[in-house]
Amino acid sequence: MPKKKKIGSYPNAMIVMSLTAALFLIGFCGLLVIQSKKLVSIIRQNIEVRVFLNKEETKAGQDSILSVINAKPYVLVSTEVKPITFVSKEEAAKEFIEGTKEDFVTFLGENPLRDSYRVKIQEDYFEEAKLQLIKKDLEKIKGVYEVVYQEDLADNINRNVTKIYVVLASFALIMLIIIVLLVNNTIKLAIYSQRFLIRSMQLVGATNGFIQRPYVMRGAIQGLIGGVLAGALLIGLQQLAVRNVEGLGMLQEYDKIIILIGSVLALGILIGISSTYQSLARYLRMALDDLY
Known part of the structure; x- marks a missing residue:
């Protein structure tokens, strides 16, 4: 006999996994930018x-x-x-x-x-x-x-560095847009499973703020967990690369990596809150017939 889904059940694991993957890819792009800037700085210092x-x-x-x-x-x-x-x-x-x-x-x-x-x-x-x-x-x-x-060397390096940064920034922006859309759709599907519970709460007189509060808090926690997992994966990948790639250690700027991890955590919380709030607002305004 199939197990019945409880009222108010929520696909937390799926959302956290989506957020973790998204934040890891964004953080990885940031890690590449930090290390490429350090490499360029070392090259310039040796001119x-x-x-x-x-x-x-x-x-x-x-x-x-x-x-x-x-x-x-x-x-x-x-x-x-x-x-x-x-x-x-x-x-x-x-x-x-x-x-x-x-x-x-x-x-x-x-x-x-x-x-x-x-x-x-x-x-x-x-x-x-x-x-x-x-x-x-x-x-x-x-x-x-x-x-x-070496004449013209500076301008050649500057032009190539600019091209690299433009490519990395474009890739990171495209990935951010795609990932935010995917995470947003995942949270929308999760909220969709809660639409009748949300309508029931409205029928008994619950205000929109009261209904939104637990979901938004859950979204923030999911974003935080996703950020922590993504940060742990980034640190693990970075340490593995440093131990196995000769000379990579000199490119590490740990103060900037800490800021990057902090940014990944903040971005995870922001995506979790904003996507949850946006999805909730849709169902709070939806007519009863549209829920079906």
Whole structure:
């Protein structure tokens, strides 16, 4: 004999599962954005402007140039990486020989390279026009022979980063719309099963606010549970990826991940409340004949 459904029964598990899946996908998109921004930041921090010095420059002159460069507002301020690195012409020759496998020093009989400073630039100045101004500013320093950097690299990176963000944002927005519609329909079906109970409460004089209150509270709890489960899945996936993908740990920004998890929880509660309220309002206004 089939088990009879109790009056007031509610498909909580189905709603929580739908919310969890929805919030997990949205949170996953947010996680990708956080890590891609960190990756771009690391790439930008490793872009260098090379300041080549005059060959006859003394140690005192080199120290003076370093002090002037250090005072510039566009030089990177960081505790993670060294913003300015001195590279002697001997070190530069060694790097060149290791990279090309050609000993040009032996061939030429001398080392034509120059001592240099490799300067890392703040992200705010990572634009071609600003880098050109930095180049001109550094070349004005007494003792500086030439300033070089990879031209057009900044604009190319910025264009590609913008495209990536647009794609991720578009995907997240489309997923959000689809998921909210699916969750909304799931809650509508759940409320549909309660339509006669809602009408019975109206017939005995219950106000709309009194009828809505328990359902809205239930929607908020369902959204919270869905958010907690989605957050747990995101953290589990993130930790699994960090342990198994080499170098991924340096992309983690745990303060932003905590904010993301908090946002997922808040979004779950918001979707649960708004979808439940919207579905209830429809049946509260519906005529008796339309319930059938």
